[in-house]
Amino acid sequence: TTATATAVIDLDIEGPTISRHIYGHFAEHLGRCIYGGFWVGEDSPIPHEGGIRLDVVRALRALEIPNLRWPGGCFADEYHWKDGIGPRDQRPRMVNTHWGNVEENNHFGTHEFMALCELLGAEPYISGNVGSGTVQEMSEWVEYLTRDGDSPMVRLRKANGREEPWRVKFWGIGNETWGCGGNMRAEYSADLARQYATYCRDHGDNKLYRIASGANGDDYKWTETLMQQISCFGCEATPRTFFQGITVHHYTLSGPWEAKGSATVFDTDDYYRTMLSARKIDRILTGHSTVMDMYDPRRTVGLVLDEWGTWWDVEPGTNPGFLFQQNTLRDALVASTHFDIFHRHASRLYMANIAQTVNVLQAMLLTDGDALVLTPTYHVFEMNKGHQDATSLDVHLRTDDTRRLVGDAELVTLSASASVKDGTVLVSLTNLDAEKPVEVTLDLRGGSIGEPTARLLTADRLQAHNTPEASAAVAPLSFDGLKVTDPGLVLTLPPHSFLTVQAPLS
Ligand code: AHR
Structure with missing residues (x-):
């Protein structure tokens, strides 16, 4: 039938504009997303520009990706940016304790990321370290990237070969501070967001859009705690905003966290349960928007869903800490359903970043040596790109x-x-x-x-x-x-x- x-x-009857940033992306130092995905290094036989894979760049340019979030995720809260500048062979190494316990050589750092964004024509979204960093470290990173003229960080940037400041708008203040980013209480995290945001300065005409680490799924209390910082309830004056956006994360599963199931071996019941979980994002966005409306009726603060997508068991035989999964038609339909919901929330949802662009979770692209595969999810982004900045x-x-x-x-x-x-x-x-x-x-x-x-x-x-x-x-x-x-x-x-x-x- x-x-x-x-x-x-x-x-x-025209509704609100659909921000192009809801078609945003996310690249973490996790598994083969950066190393092998975006970055092959300057000695690689795989075609590259300055070490950045060109097939990946071409495929993503065809999606007109609006922004790229980096360096995490959980990794962001153990990343110290000064380890990732200067001559590559002299950069200190560290252990990526969140993802696979592998050694990170810091070959892909600030300059490489900004070069990648330039190749992609995408805006950078940098996630700063609150969990294990300092206010000074974050403040200096903003200065290094965006300040013109002369200053200690500007001199350091110039010594590393970049004269002009970059433009950086999107700045994350911590990630999942309720979990891997420090296991904080909402009140403490909100105080830190105010403090860090204060020292993330606008240098010259580079205006930051500061994004505070927000709720896990339907934790509306967390959002309320953050929103209480931005304005007085019922106050008619323009709210004083320490931060311009707040995050929420929601992943699509077909069952409990402990039994995620295979990306490719599933039955119709698993499929329908997955779609229920995907549809849940509507309730979650409605809940957070409703709370935000109470404190910010003019909708000046953006809701930023900077992690979403499917999360399955890793492919058999791959490192469990690398989160490498296949991507089927089911994943594509999860994505298309999300976008319909995102479009309906256009008046509050300012940005969304699927996790993650290459070789990790619900990826656009999978690489295997020099081979590149476009996933079904990739095609949804491509077919839908006309919605970016549309009415x-x-x-x-x-x-x-x-x-x-x-x-x-x-x-x-x-x-x-x-x-x-x-x-x-x-x-x-x-x-x-x-x-x-x-x-x-x-x-x-x-x-x-x-x-x-x-x-x-x-x-x-x-x-x-x-x-x-x-x-x-x-x-x-x-x-x-x-x-x-x-x-x-x-x-x-x-x-x-x-x-x-x-x-x-x-
Ligand atoms: O995307 C993978 C991980 O999921 C991110 O690092 C973290 O923020 C989230 O828990």
Whole structure:
């Protein structure tokens, strides 16, 4: 049987802008994300520029990635930036105690990261060390990167070969201070965020967007504690903001933390439980936004979901501390569902960073020696890139048979969002049902469209994934099943599929 649904889209009622930064990325010194992923070193036979892998850069440029968060994660709170500058062979070494207990040679440091961002055309998002660092260390890092003229840190930067200051906007003040970043209480962490933020100065016209370490999942109390620092409740004056954004992290699992399961070997029940967990992000963002609205009704402080994505068992035979996992069609549908939810939260959600870009967790890219694989998740980012900085449009779904019970919870199996940018409408649709197709009528009101085109991402199995040998097992194809009708368009989404429709406004 085929389910039916109608998506009503008002083309002339414009919602908030979808910040391009919700399509952000994350690169930690973890497993093979930096070393082997982004960085191969200047002596590598793999094509590179100054040690940075060029196939990776090319693939990410095609996604127009807006920002890249670095150096962690948990690693950020044991990273001392001065170990990562100067001649590489003289840089001190350390042990990466969080991830695999391996030695870190610090060959990829501040200059290498900034060069990477320049190659990618992405804004840097640097996560500073609160857990084991000092206020002075963080303050000097900001000075080193962004100050012009003459000062001790500027002289050090110039001695290391960089004359001009860089522009850095996004600055993280600690990571997961409730856990690996120091096991702090919310009150203590909030005080430290105020203190560190004070000494992260705006040098010249480089204005920092300071991001305080926020809640784990649905810990709304943590958010409230942070928000109490920024303004007085009910106060009409412009809130005094020590920080401009606060974080939240949520990972998608199919069961308990202790039994995450395989990335590629799973059944339909696991799949539906995964989708329930993915959908939970809607409740989490709503909860944090509601708390933030009480203290910041003008929505000047951004919510920053700077870690999200699926977390499975590592691939058999790989280092358990390296978090290397395959990526299937299931992961792609987790991502597309997240983006629909993100678009609906555009008025508060300023940034989101999937964990992590290469070879770690829900990656865009997997490398194997000199081979590079684009994952199904990569294709969702590519197909959705037109939503970046677009004006969101409300989508109202009328549907009776796109729901199913998963345990005692209800899962809505159709997901959608839409936006308009530069006179082009982009509609994203996901059918989460593992067996049933759904016929969707796009009821477009308040305007009309020209010739539409569509692309489809699906596969015969949920477990389908890409490898160096079969690199296009899951890849977008153009879709020719669009029927132009009176209210708009009619199309049938196959089971477990993601589809985008694009059309000029006429
Ligand atoms: O992304 C992997 C880890 O997950 C990050 O280092 C940490 O912040 C989170 O717990």
